[in-house]
Amino acid sequence: MTEPLLVIRDLETHFDTRQGTVKAVNGVSLEVSRGEVLGLVGESGSGKSITGFSILGLLDPPGRIASGSIRFKGEELVGASQERMRRLRGKDIAMIFQDPMMTLNPVLRIDTQIIEAIQVHDKVSHKAAHARAAEALRRVGIPSPEERLKAYPHQFSGGMRQRVAIAIALLHSPALVIADEPTTALDVTIQAQIIHEMQKLCAESGTALIWITHDLAVIDSMGDRVAVMYAGRIVETGAVRDVIAAPAHPYTRGLIDSVPSRNHRGQRLAQIPGMAPSPLNLPQGCAFNPRCTFADAACQVVPDETDLDNERNGRRVRCFHPIRLAQETVS
Amino acid sequence: MLVFIIRRLLQSMLVLLAVSIVVFVGLYAVGDPVDILLPDDANQSERQAAIRSLGLDKPLITQYGIFLGKAVQGDLGTSFVFNIPSIELILSRMPATLELALCAMVIAVLIGIPLGLWAGLKPGSAADEVITTGSILGFSLPGFWQGLMLIMIFSVWLGWLPSNGRGTTGTIFGIETSFATWDGLRHLLLPAINLALFKLAMMIRLTRAGVRETMPLDFVKFARAKGVSEPRIVLVHVLKNILVPIVTVIGMELGSLIAFSTVTETIFAWPGMGKLIIDSINKLDRPVVVAYLLVVTMMFILINLVVDLLYATLDPRVRLKGVSE
Numbered sequence: 001m002t003e004p005l006l007v008i009r010d011l012e013t014h015f016d017t018r019q020g021t022v023k024a025v026n027g028v029s030l031e032v033s034r035g036e037v038l039g040l041v042g043e044s045g046s047g048k049s050i051t052g053f054s055i056l057g058l059l060d061p062p063g064r065i066a067s068g069s070i071r072f073k074g075e076e077l078v079g080a081s082q083e084r085m086r087r088l089r090g091k092d093i094a095m096i097f098q099d100p101m102m103t104l105n106p107v108l109r110i111d112t113q114i115i116e117a118i119q120v121h122d123k124v125s126h127k128a129a130h131a132r133a134a135e136a137l138r139r140v141g142i143p144s145p146e147e148r149l150k151a152y153p154h155q156f157s158g159g160m161r162q163r164v165a166i167a168i169a170l171l172h173s174p175a176l177v178i179a180d181e182p183t184t185a186l187d188v189t190i191q192a193q194i195i196h197e198m199q200k201l202c203a204e205s206g207t208a209l210i211w212i213t214h215d216l217a218v219i220d221s222m223g224d225r226v227a228v229m230y231a232g233r234i235v236e237t238g239a240v241r242d243v244i245a246a247p248a249h250p251y252t253r254g255l256i257d258s259v260p261s262r263n264h265r266g267q268r269l270a271q272i273p274g275m276a277p278s279p280l281n282l283p284q285g286c287a288f289n290p291r292c293t294f295a296d297a298a299c300q301v302v303p304d305e306t307d308l309d310n311e312r313n314g315r316r317v318r319c320f321h322p323i324r325l326a327q328e329t330v331s
Numbered sequence: 332m333l334v335f336i337i338r339r340l341l342q343s344m345l346v347l348l349a350v351s352i353v354v355f356v357g358l359y360a361v362g363d364p365v366d367i368l369l370p371d372d373a374n375q376s377e378r379q380a381a382i383r384s385l386g387l388d389k390p391l392i393t394q395y396g397i398f399l400g401k402a403v404q405g406d407l408g409t410s411f412v413f414n415i416p417s418i419e420l421i422l423s424r425m426p427a428t429l430e431l432a433l434c435a436m437v438i439a440v441l442i443g444i445p446l447g448l449w450a451g452l453k454p455g456s457a458a459d460e461v462i463t464t465g466s467i468l469g470f471s472l473p474g475f476w477q478g479l480m481l482i483m484i485f486s487v488w489l490g491w492l493p494s495n496g497r498g499t500t501g502t503i504f505g506i507e508t509s510f511a512t513w514d515g516l517r518h519l520l521l522p523a524i525n526l527a528l529f530k531l532a533m534m535i536r537l538t539r540a541g542v543r544e545t546m547p548l549d550f551v552k553f554a555r556a557k558g559v560s561e562p563r564i565v566l567v568h569v570l571k572n573i574l575v576p577i578v579t580v581i582g583m584e585l586g587s588l589i590a591f592s593t594v595t596e597t598i599f600a601w602p603g604m605g606k607l608i609i610d611s612i613n614k615l616d617r618p619v620v621v622a623y624l625l626v627v628t629m630m631f632i633l634i635n636l637v638v639d640l641l642y643a644t645l646d647p648r649v650r651l652k653g654v655s656e
Contacts, residue, residue, distance in 0.1 A: 058555055060547065090558035097556075102549035107571045107646055116567075117557040152647035168557060 003074055005175055005208050006032040006055070011068035013047070013054045022279045024050040024063070026232030029305070032176065037202070037209045039219030039240065041255070042229035043276050048212045049098075051229070052178040055210075056095055057085040073175065091121045094169035098181040100162035104153035110137075110164060111149040117168050136167040140197060159190035166198060173205045180212045195222055216259055220244055225314070228252045231277055231287035234305070238315035248308050248315070248322040250292045286319070294321040336636065343632040350628045351402070354621050355395050363387075364411055364615035385411060398621070407625065408618030412611070417622040421604060427497055428596070428603030430508050432588035434519055435526035440581065443531045447538025448565060454543060462535060469532025478525040478598040485521060492521050495600035522599040526592055530584050537580055541573030574645050582638035590627040 013025035025047045032038050042048045053059050055070055057077065070077040072093065077085070089095075097103040104113060114133035118124065124132070130149070137145035140163040153161055162182060169177055179198065183191040199222050202209050213219060219226050223240040228249065236249040247253040254272035274291035277283055283290050285300040292299070298320045308315045308322055365381055373381075382388050386397065398408060407418045450462040486494035500508060500515050509515030545551065546569065554564050593605035600606075604623065611619040642649045 056556060058552060060552075086555075086558050086560065088558070089556050095553075095556040097549050097553055099549060103553040105550040105554065105568050105572070106648060108568070109647075116559055116563070120558045120560065120563075154648050165553070 003071070004031040004033045005036075005073060006030075006210075007069075007071040008051075008055070009069045009071075011051065011054060011070060012066040013050050013059065014064060014066040016062045016064075017280075019280050023066075023232050023282075024279060025054060027068070028229070028232070028234055030227050030234060030237065032208050032210060034175065035203070035206045035208055037199070037211060037222055037224045039223035039226040040210055040212045040229060041214065041216060041219055041226055043214060045276060045279060046229040047232040048229045049180050052095065052180050052210060052212050055178060056089055056093055057082075058089075058095070087121070090117055090169075090174070091172045092174050093176045093178065094172070094174040096162070096165050096169050096177065096179040096182045099185045100158050100165055100182075101185070103165050104161055106153055108152075109149070110151055110153065110156075114149070114164075114168055114171070117171055121172055132171070136171055137164070139170070139201065140164070140167040142167070159186055159194065162186060162190075162194055163197070166194070166201070170201055170205065170207070174207060176208045176210065177202065178210045178212070181214070182211075183218065184213070184215070191218075198222075216244065216255060228255070231279065231282055233287065233302075233318060235288065235319065236317045237305075238308075242315055246323075248317040248324070249288075249319045250294050250321070250323060251288045253323055254291075294323075296321075332640075336640075339632075339636050339639075343629070343636075346632060347625060347628055351399070351621065351625060352395070354624050355398065356391070358615070358617050358620060359391055359394075362615055364617060367615050368411055402625075407622035410611075410616055410619050412614050412616045412619075417616075417618040418626075420607065420619060421623055421626055424602065424604045424607045426508055427601060428589055428592060428605060430510060431519065431522055431526065431596070431601060431603060432585060432592060434523040435530060435588055435592075436581065436585050438523060438527035439530035439534050439584075442527075443534025444538050444577070447535040448542055448570070450535065451539040451542025452546070452565065459539075463539070466532040466535040469528045469535075472528075474525065474529060475594050475598060477528055478522070478595055481521050481525055482598070493518050494521065497602055522595050522601050525595050525599070526588055530588070533580065533584065534577070537577055538573065541576060542569060545569045545572050571645065575642060575649075578641050578645065579638055582634045582641075586627075586631045586634045589630060 008028060008030050011025050011028045012023060015022040015024055028047070028051055030038070030040075040048045040051065050059070050063065053063070054065055055072075055077070057080070059065070065078050068078065072088070077088075080088075104110070111130065111133055114136060115126065115129045118129040118132055119126075122129075133149055134145040137148060142148055142160060142163055148156075153164075156164065166182075177198075182198070183194050186194060195218060198209070201207070211219065211223060219240055225238065226240045226243050227234045228236045228243070228251065230251050236243060236247065236252045238248075243252060244256060247256050251272070254270070257270035258272065260269060272291055277287055277290070285302055286292070286295070289295040289299040303318050303320050305316045305318045308317050365378060365385070365387065369378060369381055379388075386394060389397070401408065405418075406416065409415065410417045410420055413420055446462050450459040453459050482494040485492045497509055497515065497518055500512065509519045542565075551564060551568060554568050559568070589604075591605065592601075592603065593609055595601065596603045596605035597609060608620065608623050610616075611623070
């Protein structure tokens, strides 16, 4: 088989601050195949968004990729020229942001913002670009697109704006879309619509998707594979069904247990004890060990990512004491 | 839109009325122009005659009534000193001041906005430090001192530029202006720079702050994620967003340049309105002062109106009252 669409190896993204170096992404390795939906799950500050921005080369200073490799279609992106990255962005890799109220420029009309995204990569006339812009809006389910093109972002609702952002991201049928919590700021009903729409559109064009979220339920409904991040590292990867049914890392387990819908009514919601560590002051060894009920002396060293025994399909976990089904029945 | 403009102009009538009352009463309280206008050896009957002829013998309220009655017909009184209609006097001086103010504003905008962008895009860089520090100088050095230094350096030491007067003027579209001749432009340069330095510093500050505020916003990042080039991001996405505060300040400052460039006009002996108003105040030439302040008020009202209309074109979220559907 050929190389997957996107291969990230040992990515380290650091922020040099006055208080010290924050290792926001601390040795992340992951792959995305063509057309695959990968859920990147973690709490705020776990480094999942920074991983996404690292791929696109959109880190704001002082953020920088300290080491590692990001290969897209076999091409190394770490250290690629600004101009090369600009040509890639929007064309081959697109991104959708969290807050649709903020992603569109408030003083530019929708048509301006779509047409510039078309013309920056394709040499087409303004008229042809306009027609494509209208078609793009129709595809994401915006009624009477010709009229809406003349509107300004503030005349759209949040859900509509996110549709516009999705339309822009899909303009050039990119091979990969990075969606950074695109439904977090939306109503639940709109969330479901957007997720459904994204799934459909990506399936149509064979676009791979990295869906960054803190909501496991969303991944459960749409993802092929999931990668769980904690304090800058991926702690567990695998097929969504396997991971949700039988989480191996204690942190994943904690996350799944704290989803309200999985608990019985009236019972106390399960919580992960303690707080997420400060990125400036990570615990020695496995960053989760102070909050982990299974932690022992071995956990003072950072565990490697290992294939979980008796698992196929790329199930890996970064833990000395992965939870196995047998163990669960004992405890 | 038209409704909005008409409403604003009607409101401005009230403002003008209020200003005229305040100015009229204020000037009345300041002093008696007859003392200054008449020679020291004038006798009592000459005094009485002068007072009567200037209409100063009537009570204040009557004087104001007469003034108002004439004002609505476009007559703002006759200068005590020059004995010509005060509005004519002001209008004759206006082109000199307008060209000076416009020239200063153009210098400030054309240099200030690019420098502000540069500084804002590279915060902490050497260029930013130099530009920002320079703008502090522009802010803090007093205007009259800057003017004197300009004269000393460019006129006295280097001898490049003339230090006073308006030089030869020519006519463009029937307006007498210094823009028309090379000599006029040379005369214009130093006072315009003097007026521009403060505004320039302000433009730099304003633009820099706007850029620093706007660059980290999501829509800039999203534009980058679309593959939009950096120049287009700065010149279209960012600049259009920060233009609203910049246009506001340009409007206000243009007004103050036209109305209050008195110090610079005095230093450079520029025959504009600023010099006229200083002379008129010294001689208590009431009709000129009143007319001048009314003209200035009207000008501010018009500039504000234009700025408000510009808001609506620059920022689609702004809806003018009376324009709504």
